[in-house]
Amino acid sequence: xxxxxxxxxxxxxxxxxxxxxxxxxxxxxxxxxxxxxxxxxxxxxxxxxxxxxxxxxxxxxxxxxxxxxxxxxxxxxxxxxxxxxxxxxxxxxxxxxxxxxxxxxxxxxxxxxxxxxxxxxxxxxxxxxxxxxxxxxxxxxxxxxxxxxxxxxxxxxxxxxxxxxxxxxxxxxxxxxxxxxxxxxxxxxxxxxxxxxxxxxxxxxxxxxxxxxxxx
Amino acid sequence: xxxxxxxxxxxxxxxxxxxxxxxxxxxxxxxxxxxxxxxxxxxxxxxxxxxxxxxxxxxxxxxxxxxxxxxxxxxxxxxxxxxxxxxxxxxxxxxxxxxxxxxxxxxxxxxxxxxxxxxxxxxxxxxxxxxxxxxxxxxxxxxxxxxxxxxxxxxxxxxxxxxxxxxxxxxxxxxxxxxxxxxxxxxxxxxxxxxxxxxxxxxxxxxxxxxxxxxxxxxxxxxxxxxxxxxxxxxxxxxxxxxxxxxxxxxxxxxxxxxxxxxxxxxxxxxxxxxxxxxxxxxxxxxxxxxxxxxxxxxxxxxxxxxxxxxxxxxxxxxxxxxxxxxxxxxxxxxxxxxxxxxxxxxxxxxxxxxxxxxxxxxxxxxxxxxxxxxxxxxxxxxxxxxxxxxxxxxxxxxxxxxxxxxxxxxxxxxxxxxxxxxxxxxxxxxxxxxxxxxxxxxxxxxxxxxxxxxxxxxxxxxxxxxxxxxxxxxxxxxxxxxxxxxxxxxxxxxxxxxxxxx
Numbered sequence: 001x002x003x004x005x006x007x008x009x010x011x012x013x014x015x016x017x018x019x020x021x022x023x024x025x026x027x028x029x030x031x032x033x034x035x036x037x038x039x040x041x042x043x044x045x046x047x048x049x050x051x052x053x054x055x056x057x058x059x060x061x062x063x064x065x066x067x068x069x070x071x072x073x074x075x076x077x078x079x080x081x082x083x084x085x086x087x088x089x090x091x092x093x094x095x096x097x098x099x100x101x102x103x104x105x106x107x108x109x110x111x112x113x114x115x116x117x118x119x120x121x122x123x124x125x126x127x128x129x130x131x132x133x134x135x136x137x138x139x140x141x142x143x144x145x146x147x148x149x150x151x152x153x154x155x156x157x158x159x160x161x162x163x164x165x166x167x168x169x170x171x172x173x174x175x176x177x178x179x180x181x182x183x184x185x186x187x188x189x190x191x192x193x194x195x196x197x198x199x200x201x202x203x204x205x206x207x208x209x210x211x212x213x214x215x216x
Numbered sequence: 217x218x219x220x221x222x223x224x225x226x227x228x229x230x231x232x233x234x235x236x237x238x239x240x241x242x243x244x245x246x247x248x249x250x251x252x253x254x255x256x257x258x259x260x261x262x263x264x265x266x267x268x269x270x271x272x273x274x275x276x277x278x279x280x281x282x283x284x285x286x287x288x289x290x291x292x293x294x295x296x297x298x299x300x301x302x303x304x305x306x307x308x309x310x311x312x313x314x315x316x317x318x319x320x321x322x323x324x325x326x327x328x329x330x331x332x333x334x335x336x337x338x339x340x341x342x343x344x345x346x347x348x349x350x351x352x353x354x355x356x357x358x359x360x361x362x363x364x365x366x367x368x369x370x371x372x373x374x375x376x377x378x379x380x381x382x383x384x385x386x387x388x389x390x391x392x393x394x395x396x397x398x399x400x401x402x403x404x405x406x407x408x409x410x411x412x413x414x415x416x417x418x419x420x421x422x423x424x425x426x427x428x429x430x431x432x433x434x435x436x437x438x439x440x441x442x443x444x445x446x447x448x449x450x451x452x453x454x455x456x457x458x459x460x461x462x463x464x465x466x467x468x469x470x471x472x473x474x475x476x477x478x479x480x481x482x483x484x485x486x487x488x489x490x491x492x493x494x495x496x497x498x499x500x501x502x503x504x505x506x507x508x509x510x511x512x513x514x515x516x517x518x519x520x521x522x523x524x525x526x527x528x529x530x531x532x533x534x535x536x537x538x539x540x541x542x543x544x545x546x547x548x549x550x551x552x553x554x555x556x557x558x559x560x561x562x563x564x565x566x567x568x569x570x571x572x573x574x575x576x577x578x579x580x581x582x583x584x585x586x587x588x589x590x591x592x593x594x595x596x597x598x599x600x601x602x603x604x605x606x607x608x609x610x611x612x613x614x615x616x617x618x619x620x621x622x623x624x625x626x627x628x629x630x631x632x633x634x635x636x637x638x639x640x641x642x643x644x645x646x647x648x649x650x651x652x653x654x655x656x657x658x659x660x661x662x663x664x665x666x667x668x669x670x671x672x673x674x675x676x677x678x679x680x681x682x683x684x685x686x687x688x689x690x691x692x693x694x695x696x697x698x699x700x701x702x703x704x705x706x707x708x709x710x711x712x713x714x715x716x717x718x719x
Contacts, residue, residue: 066368068390080382088382119390 002027002143002171003048010043017043019195025173027142030166032182032203033175035192036215041175042147044192048173049145057136057169061147063128067121071112071131074120075103078135106137109164111157125152133161137168144169151177159185179211230638233704234542237645241539248532250596253589260587267435271443278425283444286421288468289340289414290407293347295465298400300348301355306384308360317353322694323687324658325350325410326578327668329417330675330683334491335484337477343419347410351403358399366391397458405452412445413578417661420473423579430582442575449574492684515685522682523689526660526667530693533592533656533666537599538649544604545641549611550629569612572605577655581662595659595666599652607644611637646705650698657690667693 003025010018017040025031025048033041042061049058057078065074073092076099080088087096107113110130115123120131129152136144144165150158158178162185166172176182182189182203189206191199191214198214199206254260273279307313325346332342366388415423422441429438456464490498494514497507552565577598584594660668667690674683 064368066387066390068393069386073386073390077386080386081379083382085379085381088379089385092385 001025002029003051003173005047008047010040010047012043017195021195021197023190023197023200025171027171029188030172030186031174031188031190032186033173033190033192034177034179034182034199034211034214039192040195041192045145045147045173045175052143055141056143056145057139057141059132059136059144059146059149063132065120065128065131068119070117070119071107071123071127071134072100072103072116074131075106075135075138078139103134103138106134110134110137110161126154126157129153130161133165137164140168142169143171144173146172146174148175148177150181179208182211183208226639227635230642233642234546237542238539241536241542244532244535244539248529248536249591250536250593251589251591252593253591254587257587257589263433264435264583264587267433268439268442270436271440272436273440274437279441279444282415282420282422282425282441283448284471285473286408286411286415286423287448288471289343289347289419289421290404290411291464291468292340292472293344293411294351294400294404294407295461296344296348297351297355298403300352301359304352304356305359305363308356313356317356318695318698319691321350321353321357322654322691322698323350324654324668324690326413326417326658326661327671327687327690329414329419330672331687333417333419334675334680335479335487337475337479338418338420339475339477340472343411343414343421346414347407351407351410355400355403359396362392362395362399363388401453401456404456405449408449408452409574409576413576416578416582426579427582430586442579446571446574450570487680491680494681518682518685519689522670523667523686525665526657526670526686527689527693529592529664530653530656530660530666530690533595533599533659533664534649534653534697536592536596537603537652537656538645540596540600541603541607541648541652542645544600545607545611545645548604548608549637549641550634552608552612566609566612569605569609572601573609575602577602578658578662581659585662590663592664595656595662595664598659599655603648603652607641607648610644611641643705646701649701650694653694653697657694 001024003023005021005023007020007022008018009016009020021044023044033044035041045058049056066077069077072095076091076095079099083091090096091099104113104116107116110133112127112130112134115127115131120128123131129149133146133149136146146165149165150161153161158181162174162181165174166185172186174186183206186203189199189201189203189211190197191206191211193214199210304313304317308317328349329342329346332345336342336345368387368391411421412423412426413421415421415425416427418424422445426438426441426445429435429441494511497510497514502510548569552569580598580601581595584597588594588597657667660666660670661672663669667686671683671686671690674680674686
């Protein structure tokens, strides 16, 4: 079992967000976490990330991009600790050839090659979002955890990016707003309402109307 | 303290605090010497004003050299302090670095100058070091402040344990370097002001001839010096560019005044190892514990004979100056916001604010001392004028941002602008309180019996042991007041408003 939460509770500022939830996720699964805003999707994902922070490429909702830095360096940043300080310093002066090549390929897939040398504060919300995803891809981990990673993209791009996420990782856990995307691309749906998991089933067992009831 | 200013609303809390401050200032003034000793200050004032408004330069080359040296000391001193301050800021989280910086920062540049003049004479070295040391410590603190407030802290920062340099380079610097550059530019302006004031203790900057001119009642020459000084300050933003800085530094190094004064290493060592410690203790062959007890005894005698009186006067002066600054701001800020609508009046008010804030407190104090005679009053007014000018300028900028609508009435100001800018006003005032205290101490050099008076006298009597001990007291007082004012500052800005060191 890759992740296991047993009777887990979580409160924030004295406010109980989760009350006794149980969730187990196996390696190889693709899970969409669905629910209205503020029900605790982000909290649940963060709990999972803390269980195995080393092996996970985590794409947080606030993107964690450094505004004065170019997109390329923002992506490179993911592996700072893996490289020597000297390599990092030199890369700042002139991009490292190998890493630049790897990052360029990722950027091509996500259609942000043109923006690689722009500083991220000059990019649109959707482009910034893809830089954050590129950073997760660059880490080349087996598990991807993403918090609304495609919320700023149009329908077409969202599909392409979700497909890329699933193709690049053996296990993916993604919080989503888009119900249709969740049903089409993921094996399993976890629906959250009022601090409890109310849906946990294979996606072909879940209907659109069931998902919509989460938002009522 | 929380309870004292507590109220049902933030506004009530701020009002109570302001009233307490004003009441304290007023009550303190009953115990202080704030008489006017001059016979006809207004006549003297008109005489001075007509001189200042009719500037005459008899020796342009002398003036040019004054300016050149003022600039050269400022450029070299501040540049040196940026480098040192940057490295110190990286270690600032260490308690030792923080402590040493707080201590060195608490000693005023003029006091540093008095010390270095003993070691290196009236030389460039003394001037540059007197600027560089306290400035480096200020840079260290402000840079650290900027790092701490960087908007983004990566959530996995704790994993950067072994990659701190990389983290600094990739995450921190891109976010903060613009802020650091802006602050650095601003400090250059401060450096020019400090460098000018160093002339008052004899170093060859513009302040040296300014003091002479004022004392000889040569107000036309004083006017010329002040005018060029303002032009110099106002022009900084046009010529100070990062790319040109190396060129300026080379030029500054080339034009530095040469000085024949050479001190032997033994003399310098003797100053540190024996001159600054009491004579009586050096004659006896004592153990270090006995020495410590002896020093403590000697120190407490000095404290009760001179230090305590100096501390009390310094605090009295600061309290009055702070209250008067608040009062000036309460009058000037609304009226200058109101003048925004009239083009000419607006120009006039911003020019007045510029003159108020760019004239160093020390120079203002010299002027008011000449006009009003020796008491605490000139110092109080000088501190209040300079600080009110600066605070109102910073608030004024915000008022412009908030855009006063056409036809705004005083009630618009009271209900729309004041509630937004008042917390910032209090915050700025508290930040300035530390600087007012520093300046209150130094104004003693002019003869007001604050700590600076006793320190200056000790230097004049060549009693370096006393000077050193009194400097210790001054620094400690400054650190205590700084901590206190920071605590108050935190009380009043719980939201995003946090004012950084903008002196």
